[in-house]
Each structure stands twice: as structure tokens, then as C-alpha cells.
Amino acid sequence: MTTRDDDELEAxxxxxxxxxxxxxxxxxxxARVLRASASATRENSVRGAARRxxxxxxxxxxxxxxxxxxxxxxxxAWPQAPLPSSAITETARQSVRAHGQTETVIHGFGLAxxxxxxxxxxxxxxxxxxxxxxxxxxxxxxxxxxxxxxxVMGVLWFTPKGGGDENWLTFVNAPAQAxxxxxxxxxxFHPSGPHAGSSQALAEIPHLRFFxxxxxxxxxxxxxxxxxxxxxxxxxxxxxAGGQGATWQSADVxxxxxxxxxxxxDLADERAVIWFSQGASATFFDPSAVRFxxxxxxxxxxxxxxxxxxxxERARVEFRVLSTKGTDFFxxxxxxxxxxxxxxxxD
Amino acid sequence: MRQARRNDTxxxxxxxxAEWMELYGGDVIRLAYSYVHNFHKAEDIAQDVFLRAWQHxxxxxxxSSIKTWLLSITANRAxxxxxxxxxxxxxxxxxxxxxxxxxxxxxxxVVADKLARDAVWRAIRALPQTYREVMELYYGNDxxxxxxxxxxxxxxxxxxxxxxxxxxxxxxxxxxxxxMGIDHAGR
Numbered sequence: 001m002t003t004r005d006d007d008e009l010e011a012x013x014x015x016x017x018x019x020x021x022x023x024x025x026x027x028x029x030x031a032r033v034l035r036a037s038a039s040a041t042r043e044n045s046v047r048g049a050a051r052r053x054x055x056x057x058x059x060x061x062x063x064x065x066x067x068x069x070x071x072x073x074x075x076x077a078w079p080q081a082p083l084p085s086s087a088i089t090e091t092a093r094q095s096v097r098a099h100g101q102t103e104t105v106i107h108g109f110g111l112a113x114x115x116x117x118x119x120x121x122x123x124x125x126x127x128x129x130x131x132x133x134x135x136x137x138x139x140x141x142x143x144x145x146x147x148x149x150x151x152v153m154g155v156l157w158f159t160p161k162g163g164g165d166e167n168w169l170t171f172v173n174a175p176a177q178a179x180x181x182x183x184x185x186x187x188x189f190h191p192s193g194p195h196a197g198s199s200q201a202l203a204e205i206p207h208l209r210f211f212x213x214x215x216x217x218x219x220x221x222x223x224x225x226x227x228x229x230x231x232x233x234x235x236x237x238x239x240x241a242g243g244q245g246a247t248w249q250s251a252d253v254x255x256x257x258x259x260x261x262x263x264x265x266d267l268a269d270e271r272a273v274i275w276f277s278q279g280a281s282a283t284f285f286d287p288s289a290v291r292f293x294x295x296x297x298x299x300x301x302x303x304x305x306x307x308x309x310x311x312x313e314r315a316r317v318e319f320r321v322l323s324t325k326g327t328d329f330f331x332x333x334x335x336x337x338x339x340x341x342x343x344x345x346x347d
Numbered sequence: 348m349r350q351a352r353r354n355d356t357x358x359x360x361x362x363x364x365a366e367w368m369e370l371y372g373g374d375v376i377r378l379a380y381s382y383v384h385n386f387h388k389a390e391d392i393a394q395d396v397f398l399r400a401w402q403h404x405x406x407x408x409x410x411s412s413i414k415t416w417l418l419s420i421t422a423n424r425a426x427x428x429x430x431x432x433x434x435x436x437x438x439x440x441x442x443x444x445x446x447x448x449x450x451x452x453x454x455x456x457v458v459a460d461k462l463a464r465d466a467v468w469r470a471i472r473a474l475p476q477t478y479r480e481v482m483e484l485y486y487g488n489d490x491x492x493x494x495x496x497x498x499x500x501x502x503x504x505x506x507x508x509x510x511x512x513x514x515x516x517x518x519x520x521x522x523x524x525x526x527m528g529i530d531h532a533g534r
Contacts, residue, residue: 009518016467017486023380025372029390030365033397037364040402235387333386 024279024333108339109285110221114152114210115143116179123202126188133200134190137208141179148178150287153213156189157344158204166344167204169271171291174210192322209345213287223345228270228338229261230309237334240320251329253319255336257296259309266308267296267315271339274319276332284335290327294319296338364401371414372397374488375421381483382425382476392428396420411497418488419498422480429476470520478513481506 117140124136135156141147157169172189179185191202216222234256243250253274259265275284275291284291296317298304305315323329372393379392400407400417407416471482484495485506492506499506 006514009514009521012467013471013482013486013514013517016471020468022373023377023386023389025368025376025393026390029376029394030368030372033368033394034361034365036394036398037361037401040398233387234385236385 026333108224108226109283110216110218111211111223111225112216112220113222114147114174114212115141116147116152116174116210117142118208118210121206121208123206124188126190129190130200132202134188135202135206135208136186136188137206138184139175139179139187139210140184141181144181146178146180147174149174149176151213152210153285153287153291154208154210155293155344156191157207158202159207160204166207166342168295169293169344171293172208207344214285215283223343225273225343226340228265228340229259230265230270230338231258231260232256232336232338233258235334235336237329239330243320244325247325248322249325249327249329250320250322253321253334253336254316255319256314256316257309257338258314259311262311264308264310267305268307269341270296271341271343272296272317272319273335273337273339274321275335276321276327276329277335278332282333284337290321290323290329290332292319292321293343363404364397367400367413367417368397371417374414375417377487378418378421378483379425381479381487382422382429388428392421392424395424399424411494415490415494415497418484418490419500422484422498466521466524467517469524470517473520474513474516478509478516481509482513485510 119138119140121135121137123132124134125131126134126136152174154172154174155169156172157166159166168191170191175185175187177185187208211222218224232255234254236254238252238254240250240252243252257267272294273284273291274294275282275286275289277283277286277289279286279288282289297307298318300318300320303318305317306313309315321329375396376389376393379396380386380389383389383392396417400420407413411419471479474482480499481495484490484498485492490498492510493503495501496503496506501509
């Protein structure tokens with residue numbers, strides 16, 4: 001190899017490293033480390049106090065054995081340092097008890113309805129799509145301000161014709177054009193999934209609701225999406241062989257679920273939110289996120305996992321996400337979160 | 348940057364920990380990722396690294412920089428995980444690895460650039476770990492060979508040798524990839 005080859009190779013290596021995708025150090029991770037360090041500090045301080053108390057106890061015992069008269073003084077004078085630890089513990093217990101009596105803390109996400117009146121939700125056909133493979137609806141802006149697409153996010157779901165709960169759901173976008181106060185537009189969406197069979201005709205009852213694309217506080221939330229007691233680990237995104245068409249592309253999202261509850265969890269009662277964010281710390285509310293909703297039951301041919309997870313049990317699951325050709329699945333950060341069903345209004 | 352106050356009680360100094368993460372979080376997670384090729388595993392390693400470093404700050408001798416110290420803990424932790432078999436499946440989930448799976452529709456020169464870059468990555472990823480980790484620290488983290496040696500607990504000379512051999516292996520691998528290697532024609 002000549003010097004010039006050396007230089008060229010060196011330049012190519014440096015360029016490859018310089019131009020590679022960054023691995024983000026997310027704000028969530030930073031917060032996680034700080035929380036863990038705070039927790040370790042508290043444990044250390046409790047352990048330290050216990051050690052100090054033990055040391056003092058040992059000293060006192062020695063004194064008791066040798067100078068009987070001094071015993072009383074030692075016992076009276078010493079126990080200042082160890083006491084706070086037990087006092088803190090007791091206070092914490094009382095505090096937990098007090099909270100338990102007055103309020104129930106739910107870990108989850110508050111959603112507020114957007115001021116969009118949805119009517120005439122029906123199955124129909126959009127230009128270029130197979131007959132009756134789309135959902136159409138009339139949307140009216142009931143507020144006195146213009147709503148733009150990033151302001152809101154919708155959830156479309158289906159229930160069986162014979163009655164029953166939601167059995168398939170997906171995130172949908174609001175109309176691309178701004179919705180002026182009082183304005184009504186016709187909205188349409190072509191879902192893909194189990195409801196699109198070989199004919200792709202939809203057969204079940206569609207429902208549609210729009211929410212503000214930002215978290216709502218507990219007090220103002222119209223609906224709370226409650227976090228499931230299921231941890232998600234080892235998320236991976238892989239391309240699907242042949243999984244792209246002229247206008248669409250797909251990717252497989254793999255994740256390991258672990259039941260962190262002390263009871264068995266039926267995965268049929270859970271829903272998965274999957275989103276691909278540009279920023280590492282974005283939530284699924286972020287308008288720039290590409291988001292998906294799934295039942296946590298196997299849908300892909302040849303894929304299976306347990307229906308019920310026992311405490312501590314793990315399951316590897318797989319979801320196939322589908323989006324437009326331009327979606328940069330692989331340069332975004334993929335997040336998977338499990339929520340307790342139902343995610344849709346029950347009225 | 349506050350420097351080595353080695354006898355402090357770091358447990359009381361969360362600000363120091365936050366500062367480390369701000370300054371070196373990217374370096375740590377990138378190095379962890381280069382070993383395990385899994386973002387979430389890399390995050391777990393990074394968390395472990397910062398907590399360990401913070402808890403053992405009193406043992407930090409100050410002979411190296413904080414950065415090389417943190418990277419050294421990262422490399423050791425990642426190797427432990429690989430050795431334990433907890434992370435045998437090296438799924439590539441980094442952008443450059445996937446980019447080649449997606450049919451490009453870009454102009455020809457962009458495609459050519461991308462193919463060349465992907466070829467380099469394929470070759471780097473195929474290197475044995477002993478060479479890959481040296482390359483990662485040297486090229487990916489912009490460390491000197493002396494610093495790489497500190498991180499990996501090697502002699503400077505060994506690092507230089509591994510870098511040299513790693514480059515040779517890369518050159519051979521690129522040449523084998525049919526036209527993706529150094530073009531010797533006309534020289």
C-alpha cells in the first residue's frame with residue numbers, strides 16, 4: 001500500500017466515523033441516572049447511620065463492661081445521630097398512608113379532546129383505494145380558533161358489528177389543511193391491518209376521536225391512558241425483506257416485554273404505543289413523531305408469544321409498522337410503551 | 348469543569364454527575380453501542396457506568412482525564428456483558444447499517460458515496476473486537492493512541508500495532524468487496 005493509499009483509506013475511515021448516525025444520550029437517561037444516584041444516596045445515608053449506631057453500641061457495651069457507673073451517662077448522652085433514619089422511615093410510611101387515603105395516583109398520560117366534532121363516520125372509498133377500504137367522516141372545528149394538523153392527533157378504532165369492545169385501533173392525523181373556526185371538512189383514511197382482508201373492504205364499525213397533541217394534566221384530561229405494569233426492553237427495528245412499495249415501506253419492531261407486576265397480566269388487555277421520534281426524548285405527543293397503536297397479540301404469520309405473562313416473565317414481541325415511503329424509520333429513535341386498555345372512550 | 352476533588356463525597360454532588368453526563372454522555376453511549384449494537388443495552392451500560400463512576404469517584408487516581416476514566420469503565424462493562432453472553436445477538440440498529448437495506452432513490456453521486464460509506468462500515472463491523480474497539484476509540488472518540496491505551500489498559504505500542512493491523516484488514520476487506528476498496532488503477 002502506498003502512502004497515498006494510506007491517506008485515502010485514513011480519510012475514508014475518518015469520514016465514515018464522522019458521518020455516522022449519532023447515538024443520543026437522552027434526557028430520560030440522564031434523569032434515570034440522577035434518580036438512581038439519589039436513591040443510592042438515601043440508602044447510603046441510612047446504612048451509614050446504622051453503622052454509626054452499631055459502632056456506638058459496641059463502644060457502649062465495652063464501657064458498660066468496664067465502668068458500670070458510666071453506663072447511665074453514655075446511654076443518656078449518645079443516641080443523637082442514629083435516630084433520624086428511623087424517624088425518616090416512619091415519616092415516609094405515614095406520608096404514603098396519608099396519600100393512599102386521599103388520592104389514587106395513576107401513572108399514565110392525560111389526553112384532552114380537541115374541539116373537533118366528528119360526525120357521519122362511515123366506510124367509503126377514497127380515490128385510488130380499493131372499494132369500501134376507507135373510513136370517511138365529517139369534521140367540524142367547534143372552537144373559535146384555527147386548528148392546524150400538528151395541534152391534534154386522532155384515534156380511529158373499530159368495534160364488531162354484533163357489539164363489543166374496540167378490537168383494532170390506530171393513530172390518524174387531522175386533515176392536512178387548517179380547520180377554521182366553524183369549518184366542516186370531509187376527512188378520509190385508508191387503514192391497513194386485519195380489517196383489510198384480500199378485498200381490503202372494511203366490515204366493522206369505525207369510530208373516530210381527536211385529541212390535542214399535547215399532554216393534559218390529570219384535572220383537565222378527558223381520558224387517561226394508564227401505563228401498564230409491563231416493562232419494555234431491548235427494542236430493535238429491522239427492515240422487512242420486500243417490505244416496501246412504490247409509496248409505502250414497512251419495518252419490524254421487536255421488543256422484550258417483562259411483567260413487573262406481582263400478578264399475571266393478560267396481554268390482550270394491553271395496547272402498545274410505538275413511536276419514532278426525531279429527538280431522542282420526544283414523547284408520542286410530539287407532532288413530528290411517527291406513531292402507531294397496536295394490540296399486544298401476534299398478528300404476523302408465524303409469530304407467537306404467550307397470551308398471559310406471569311410475574312417476572314418475559315416475552316419477545318414483534319410488530320410491523322407501515323408508513324409512507326419517505327418515513328425515516330431508521331434514523332429516528334424508536335420507543336415502545338405499553339398501556340392498559342381501553343384507550344378509547346367507552347361511551 | 349470541576350476537576351478531581353478526589354476526597355469529596357461524590358454522593359452529595361449530583362451536580363458533578365450531571366456535568367459528567369452533559370460532557371461525556373455522548374462518548375460513553377457511543378462506545379457502549381459500538382460493542383453491543385443495541386441502543387437500549389447501550390443505555391443500560393451508560394447508566395451503570397455513570398453510577399459506578401460516581402460511587403467510586405473517591406478511588407479515581409486522577410492519572411487520566413475523567414473522559415478516559417469513564418470510557419475505560421464503559422469498555423470493561425461492555426466487554427463483561429459480551430462475555431456473559433447476555434448480548435450475543437448483534438442486531439444492527441444504527442442508521443448506517445440500515446441505510447444499505449433501503450433502496451436508495453438519490454442521485455447517482457449520493458448513491459455512490461453512500462455505498463462507499465456502507466462498504467467501509469461493513470468492513471469495520473467485520474473486524475475482530477480487539478481491532479474494532481481500538482478503531483472506535485481512535486477514530487470515533489478522537490482519542491490519541493496514548494489515551495486509547497489508557498482506556499483499554501494496553502501499552503501504547505500495542506494500540507499502534509492494532510490500529511495498523513486494523514487498517515490493513517480494512518483495506519483487504521474493502522478490496523474484496525469488488526471495487527469498493529482503494530482504486531489502484533492508474534496509479
